[in-house]
Structure formats: C-alpha cells, structure tokens
Amino acid sequence: MSATIQSLESRRVAAGQSVCMDGISWVFYEAFLSELGERSAHRLSYDRGELHIMSPSPEHEAYARILGRVFEALADELRLPYKCLGSVTCRREDLERGLEPDNCFYIRNVQAVLGRRRFELRRDPPPDLAMEVDITESSVDRRSIYAALGVPEIWLFDGAALTFYQLREQSEYEATARSGTFPFLEAEEALPLIHAGFETDDMNFKVALRAWASARIAAASGG
C-alpha cells in the first residue's frame, strides 16, 4: 500500500480531471458512494445512468470555501440562522439523480437538518443554497440535477464571473443580477471579494469580509 501511495505522489494526476461513465445502475452509484466514503474529495454526479466523477483541484476547493465565507459573513451580520453542509451527497433514488455540491447551506429549512447525522432528501428538504465552482468547463449538466432536487438558489463561479441562479416554475434556473437569499447583493460587487479571497490569508480575509458585510448591510438597511 505504501508503495502505491509513493508512486501516486511521484506521478500525480493533474487535479481537476473528470471521467464519465454511462449505463450505471442506482445500486452501483450507491456502492460507489459507500466505497469512496464520506472523506473522499471526489465529486460524483449521477443522472439517470450517467455517472460523472470529478477530482477537484486545490483551486476549485479554495473557491468553494471562499464562496461559503462570503455567504457566512453576510448571514452572520444579519443574524440569519444557517447550517453549512459542505459537499454532502444530495440524492434521490426516485428521481435517479444525485450529486455533491461544492458547498451548500440550509437557511430557510435550517431546522430540518439541525442535529441530523444522516439526511435523506426524499424526506428532508433540499439545501436552500448551493455553491458551484466550474473552472474546467465541465461538460456535465449539474444544474439540471440541482433543478430536479429542487435547490432554490445556486451561486456559480466559473473562474471569471459569479452568477446567481434562481429556480423558477418550470424547474429551470434563471440567472439573476441579485441573490435570492440576499436581495441587496449583486454578483458584480461580490466578484472582487472572491478574487481577493484567493490572494489573502483566511484570517485577514474573514476580517475584511466582516467589515464589508457590516458596511454593506448598514448601507442596504439605511437605504
């Protein structure tokens, strides 16, 4: 085993790669999830037989955390209760779809997940907000999976732009200039924060975010 890990480290796979397989049964998708275990960094997307496995790059992971921190700074300032479930697997056997968000939050439905060790989407509501990082132009349509699962809002960062998506009536997402969760927040103004978060250490970034959130919310409520 140690020899394998050694050879892996010397012959490192370029992170951010993905592999797609079709004709995969739901039973096998679940077997795949349990084989990889909770600690796996891989992101699986399953859509009616098609299984996509992605190995996120460190940059990808960093942006997912930064998006979460922007959300948390605003929610903390607003005293808005939320629960971060990170890349928890969201799946529904009845819909034959599942995925791990890059990051996700329960806000409106926060009560449903408090104290939960396991959660089941068929019984529990979906996350209220999912964060997606797509810096490798993934060919997989993860948004249609989010739509089927009924996730009301997605923040998508593609390496250059931040887009907010709101789930509409026909189970389709509409790109909006402002966040549904924070109606005062424009994608344009959050974008520089995301770039800054990548360049700054976490402590200073959080301090700066807190100051920004405080001023931003004061301005929004002050009119």
Added chain:
Amino acid sequence: MSAVQEAATPPAGADEPRIVLRDVSWQFYESLLREVGRRPALRLTYDRGCLELMTISQLHDRYKCILDRLIFALALELGMKIRSGGSATFRRADLERGLEPDACYWTAREPLIRHLHTVDLSRDPSFDLAIEVEMSRSALDRVAIYSALGVPEWWRFDGDVLRGFRLGENGAYTSAEESHVFPRLPVDGLVPFVHQGLNLDETELFRAFTAWVQQWCNET
C-alpha cells in the same frame, strides 16, 4: 529505470482525463468491471487499493490499432504463432492487481493457452508481449503490474518513439533495442510505419510493412 521512465513519458493529458480513487477494495474493482462491462473507451487499472479510471482518446486507440496490424504482419511474415489478448481485463486477486493492456500477445506461450477460450492469469501463463500507448501518463505504475503478472516484454509508444523493455531477473524492466519476442527485431524499425499508418489505409500499411519485414529478414 523509473527515473528514465519519468523523463520519457509525457504528462497526464487533458485529452485523456483520468481519476484515481484510493482505498478501493478488490470487490469494488470487480463490481465496477461488471458494471461498466467491456467499454473500450474506459480503461481501469487496479493496484493494491488504488483504482484509476481513464478515458482513452481516439488517437490513442488509432495507434493501438496500427500497432496491432504491424504485430500481426510480423508474426505472419516470420512464421510465428500468435494469439491476441486485445484490451481484455487481466487481473489477479491474489496479487490485488489488474489492468487492461492496450494490446497483448502470446507468442512462445501460445501453445500453452491455445485450447483455452478465456485465460485466467492466476492459473494460466501471462502473455509474452504487452503494448502500451502512452499518449499521457498513467497515475498508477502499470509497468510494475506487468512485472507482477510476469510479462517478459513490453513496448511503449509515446506518440513519437517506440521502445522495447525486457523483464530482468530482479523483476525490473530494462530498455532493449532488440525484441526477444520477435527475435532480434529492432523495435524502432516499426516507428516510421506507426506514423505512416495515420495516413494510409490499413491494407496499404500492411503491405508496406510486410515488404519491410521481408527485406529485414533477407538482410539478417
């Protein structure tokens, strides 16, 4: 040896994306093989808990087909017995290793497996020659798996150069200019034909290469 290989192999390419999963059980590897079945575009490699899933590019597959034609022509011209193992999955549960070669052949050992419709490497002799098209580098050490399986010779084509390697008594492969499988054949003699193969139809390629083999036989 490993240093030579590191230097000579191209990095993992975007054209052939792959994923490596760690701490994967043998049972899971077998169930994945059953689930995805025989799908030529997806290559699985398993080595003691690590599983690589790799997508094969079209060009990779093309080189593999060309090399297969050349090897068949060689056997035919040299009057040798040959059996192709293709890209079937060869695995040994006892060694916890398994892979799909790009191509593989029994030659000297062909009579030993002639009567077998399916070969089981935990019981039957392994192939004499494996072909690896390395358009991009595998994250797992496939060569060490060939060594564990007891494959005496393998050839690597990296999109530019073809090189042969022989298994030594210490279990490591060393670069060999001449093949043992096809006695004294200079492996790099095939290179021009592999490149020409991209621009010729396969019957033309077969004829041109056959003429070269005949000429080489006459000269030696």
